[in-house]
Amino acid sequence: MEMTAPRAIAQESGSRYLRYQKAVQRVGFALLWGAAGITVGILALVIGYILVRGLSGLSWEFLTTPPAGGLSGEGGISTTILTTLYLVALTVAIAAPLGIGAAVYMTEYAGDNLVTKTVRFGVEMLGGVPSIVFGLFGYALFVSRLRFGYSLLSAALATAALILPVIIRTAEEGLRAVPRDLREASLALGTTKWQTITGVVLPGALPGILTGVILSVGRIVSETAVLYVTLGGSHLAPRSVMDGGRTLALHLFYLASETNAGPEKQMATGVVLIAMVLLINLSTNWLMSRWKRA
């Protein structure tokens, strides 16, 4: 088949254009693969570096020995794990009832009134505020003005304020996801509102609420800025809520900044911290997938 000259030229230049665009696309897609590769590579680098340098320092003894005080950086991390658990328990005990209670009031009683809107505004406003501002607040109010000193109590109160927005937001979402019919069916059976809430609404919203609580636990375990200015940093295990201490993450910060601990000790501590956070992440994902299916 013979083509007339202009058509052939048009087709020729058209396919050249197409070939050019295909080449551009190949380069472009290679760059996109590169961007994704860099992202995964960074993760592999950070985790890999910490594992390689930290695993050798990890032992049963390391986990069960208390850290030596002062600048030596010797010893293990037993008391810091204990302090982390205490702080998580105390903070959640303060923030969870308050946050979930507020969310129940907002969704079940108040509707979209002024209280609900103001709380939502407050939650949004505080959600992005840097944690050191909560530390500043906690230091000035609890540590110094109310004379709680550097203590579990001061740290837990300040950290509770930090996680309150997360708990309120997730609890509100969880409660709103419970179908209206369930509430109406329960009320139609002659139960009081409170019986409906405790018997029907809260159980239905539980996975959502739990997800929020676990997310907050992850936040507490990773937090350093608030604790740096409220928890004091004693290497001993606290014996009451008025004692100070250091969580695992805070201990890692001290190891990195103020002690002569070698990288092996720092990295071994990092491994335990990452393992903890990973465990928390996995359980959140598991809960979320269960919730979505239900």
Place this chain on the structure above:
Amino acid sequence: MPLRYTVDRAARYVLFAAAFLALLVLFLIALFTASEGWPAFTGIGLRHLLGTSMWRPQRELFGILPMILGSLWVTALAVVLALPVGLGCAVYLVEVAPKVVAGIVKPSIELLAGIPSVVYGLFGLLTLVPLVRRIPVARNSGFGILAAGIVLGVMILPTLISVSADALRAVPRSYKEGSLALGMTHWQTIWGVLVPSARSGIAAAVILGVGRAIGETMAMILVIGNSPIIPAPLNSNPLTLLLSQARTLTGNIAVEISYAYGMQEHALFATGVVLFVDILLITSGARVLLRGAAGSAG
């Protein structure tokens, strides 16, 4: 009256008390920070506070300009480094990634977001700082804006990726189909149609990343050097600015609050107020952009 009615009524009041207390806590923090910072604004003056370059609490000099600039420089560097990678990765996830690879990349990003900031700080301290120190420039300590900006860039990457991926997913399918039907290649469609359509969502991603960057504290303390000086080039090459030590607004509070008293304490609260205002502006900016994005996509 049966007990359950009494309980029902009591529950109502208790829950109202919880909501009210939560409200109180949320606003107490803002009010408390503002009221403690107030004496600094009146006593030292806004001009001295925000406009002078000396932070010497012992000599009653409380200029926080060095910290404002320190925060700005590291944040800018972090965004410059993270935006191409983050946007590329978001486009990759939404448009290009085979399912299996996406199944690796997505959890990696979640994990990246979950690593505690102190771990990033430590990683930077042990790997980046010694690396930067090798750059042969006089007075280069390794600590400074370059190391801090890289660490921060990694830390904001998950925010950039997830928010811009959401924005790209929200672009109506018909835009893409229309472009492909006109004979555009997939790549032309991505840069000519998808990314421009998602631009306000991508801008929101950058703004949220900036918010996260400005708020970061402990990782910065470990790698930035913490000198309260205005960052300046170490020699005639302007690029050596990146090797200058600096201090962030957040670091200023964390490093000094424990032994601050009197006007120094008020000045640190004023630093907190500056952070508060920054974040308020940033979150409301992001909210406007995201609402605009949702509007145009719907």
